[in-house]
Amino acid sequence: MKTTAAIVIVLLILLGFNSFYTVGEGQHVLVLQFGKILRTDRQPGLHAKVPLLQQVLMLDERVLSFDGAPQRYVTSGKQSVNVNYYVKWRIADAANYYRATSGDELQAGQRLSPIVSNALRSAVNEHTLEQLIASGQGDIITSALQQSNAETQKTLGVTVVDVRITGVEFPDDIKTAVYKRMQTERQQQAAAIRADGKQQAESIKTDAQTQAQMIRATAESEADKVRGEGDAQAAQIYAQAYAQDADFFAFYRSLQAYKKSFGDGRGTIILKPDSEFLRYFGNPAAAPARR
Structure with a gap:
């Protein structure tokens, strides 16, 4: 009798424990009976159920993730690329989730992966x-x-x-062609930049030459103007000097002519003795008196 009583007590304790379940934070609990959903519980705390007849399935409501298998996609430019990505997801409808996956996270990932992959393929295209x-x-x-x-x-x-692309790579069979095309594009860009630079250099050179010509012309004009003014002033000075003493001015001009003709000591001039150029040679009386 004691053994039977002990067994009964143990069974009652087990049934008691089986009559309750606990819902934790971030959990969604499905209460099942013969595989069918009776109710769902999301309120944290202690809940009751019929022992043995009803089962409890705990679902994680937190954000879950899985790495998608690398996929080969084609861009709008008809370029094939291998795309690596990962997916973050969470349960939105526990009942629908259970019916579709039997509450198996692995099965959910297997069904979710092709859906996301096809969506990425459409977007990449x-x-x-x-x-x-x-x-x-x-x-x-x-x-x-x-x-x-x-x-x-x-x-x-x-x-x-969330869906995140973690890597984009060219397939091995097209890497060489892609790199060659990229090299050609960069060479074309470099040639265009060099041509543009050469054109700008020619434009700058032409502008500089034009400005130099304008500056030179302005300087020459200013120089001609200054020379003209100087010549005018010299002529005026000569005229004033001549007006003050014509004989002395004639004598001074003759001395300047002698200096220019015989200054180097090697000049030779053949003239008549009575030439006007030699009027002051051998005739000191012809020179103007000092004042």
């Missing part, structure tokens, strides 16, 4: 390689999220929170 690598990833991700969630929320009961 609408963008260039440059946009895929750099500035256009935001648009690609937004488009992939919209397309993915349009299907996953209805068929899997999950929401795709």
Whole structure:
């Protein structure tokens, strides 16, 4: 009797423990009976159920993630690329999620992966390689999220929170062709830059030559003007000197002519003795008196 009583007590304790379950933070609990959903519980705390007949399935409501298998896509420029990515998702509808995946996270990832992959393929097809690598990833991700969630929320009961591209690589069979084309494009850009620089250099050189000619012409004009003014002043001085003493001015001019003709000591001039040029040679009386 004691053994039977002990067994009964143990069974009652086990049944008691089996009659309650606890819902933790970030958990979504499905209460099942014969595989069918009776109710869902999300309120944290202690809850009761019928022992043995009802089972409890704990689902994680936190954001989950998985790495997608590298996929080969084609850009809008018809360039094939291998894209690496990862996906973050969470359960949005626990009942729908259970019906689609039996609450198995691995099965959910297997069904989610092709949906996201197809959404990425569609988005990549609408963008260039440059946009895929750099500035256009935001648009690609937004488009992939919209397309993915349009299907996953209805068929899997999950929401795709984020899709991130972690790497973009060229397939081995087209790397050489792509690099060669990139090299050709850079060479064309370099040639265009050099041609533009040469054109600008010629323009600068022409402008400089034009400015130099204008400066030279202005300087020559100013020099002619100064020389003219100097000649005028010299003529005026000569005229004033001549007016004051014509004989002395004639004598001074003759001395200047003698200096110019015989200054180097090697000059030879053949003239008549009575030449006007020699009027002051041998005739001191002809020279003007000192005043």
